[in-house]
Amino acid sequence: MRRTLFAAAIAAATSLPALAQDAWPSRPVTLMGGFPNGAGTDIYARRLAEPLSRALGQPVVVDNRTGAGGNIGSDYVAKARPDGYTFYFGTAGTHAINAALYRNLPFDVMRDFTPVVLLGDVPNVLLVNPEKRPNLRSCQDVLTAARARPQALSYASTGNGASTHLAGAQFATAARLELLHVPFRGQPGAVASLLAGDTDLFFNQTGAAMGPIRQGQVRPLFVLTRERLAALPEVPTVAEACGLPAMDTSTWYGILGPANLPEPIVRRMNTEVNRIISTPEFRAWLVENQAISPPAAPNTPEQFRETQRADVARWAEVVRRSGATVD
Structure with missing residues (x-):
């Protein structure tokens, strides 16, 4: 009897994370930004927050922690618990350019974040x-x-x-x-x-x-x-x-979470955001109002990771040629 009760207790304890995860979200979710109110990231985040709140059944709160080219907000999210309640509205600037621009970042733009969903290209x-x-x-x-x-x-x-x-x-x-x-x-x-x-x-x-x-x-x-x-x-x-050669300086917006974000939460967030930005109304707002190109098809976390990886290399070369540095 004791062995049976002990086994039951162990089984219940190990199932708690799964139960809590299945219930996600059970409280407000924070979408952190790294730039001031009125920035392009802020405009997009606030437009997305309302339909995303309805989809998740919990408020999505936009909170901007500005400074150091978005690094203050990035660092906050990198050190947050990977429980699905803190995400970052990132950009090619915060998660590709800054890797080459800043010599001593307190986080790694690839290792310390979980890519969730790409939101669009910004010219x-x-x-x-x-x-x-x-x-x-x-x-x-x-x-x-x-x-x-x-x-x-x-x-x-x-x-x-x-x-x-x-x-x-x-x-x-x-x-x-x-x-x-x-x-x-x-x-x-x-x-x-x-x-x-x-x-x-x-x-x-x-x-x-x-x-x-x-x-x-x-x-x-x-x-x-x-x-x-x-x-x-x-x-x-x-x-x-x-009369110059064609060039494209577009960057991207995307949502990332802390490293080790549970897979079911990543997939749920990815699915809901992709569904919202794929609606005719939201796509029209992006293209006609913001001149932002949304992904042509639902973007997976794996595809977002490859986009980020390629851009880290691409922007490192641009930064090198420009001579831009931040001490």
């Missing part, structure tokens, strides 16, 4: 302030002004080594220009500098740029993609506008 668009810089109406105007006076034209970015910085660096290298880079801590400062006329250019991500474009605050000169965007059909590509 860059060159913006100017039509009121402050009426002379910059085309790419040729930018090329002429920059070549006449090296480093006279400045471009804002959301941080040293951010995709908004590296897009500008890639363009300058391709066009053989010397532009002055002015980094800010996130989207608000960079936008404010452009609107105030303190900087001349901004190679912004489309998700955050669409609002100012539609409000007429900024003028898009070209997109740094190989094809025109459905949301900006009148805006030429960098190849069309500048």
Whole structure:
């Protein structure tokens, strides 16, 4: 009898994690971001949180912990319990570029995270302030002004080594220009500098740029993609506008969890998010409102991992060529 009771107790104890896992989620889920309110990641995360809350049956809370190019938020999630209640709204910046940019990260972008689902590709668009810089109406105007006076034209970015910085660096290298880079801590400062006329250019991500474009605050000169965007059909590509070789500085958004996140939780989260972003309404918002390209088909965690792995190598070379560093 004692042996039977002991065996039953052991069986019950070992089944507790599975039972708790089956009940996931039983409380609110946090979707951590690494950039300020109003950034492209924040806009997307908040749009996703509402339908995801309904799908999971628990609130999905967006919480931004900003600083160090997204590393503060990344580090928080890397050290969180892998119980399915803390996820990170990551980017190619936080989980590929930063691996080459920062010398002493407190985490490993591959080893310390579980890829869950890819959310889409995010292009860059060159913006100017039509009121402050009426002379910059085309790419040729930018090329002429920059070549006449090296480093006279400045471009804002959301941080040293951010995709908004590296897009500008890639363009300058391709066009053989010397532009002055002015980094800010996130989207608000960079936008404010452009609107105030303190900087001349901004190679912004489309998700955050669409609002100012539609409000007429900024003028898009070209997109740094190989094809025109459905949301900006009148805006030429960098190849069309500048006569330069085609280039694509697009990055990606994706959701990651801490390392060792249980497989059933990964699959459930992946399934629910894929279902939401595949709906006609959500896809239309992404493509037409944010100029973001969602995955063509439901994206698996394994596919996301391979995308991340390839981008770590790709952006390491871009960072090396740009000379960008963060001490």
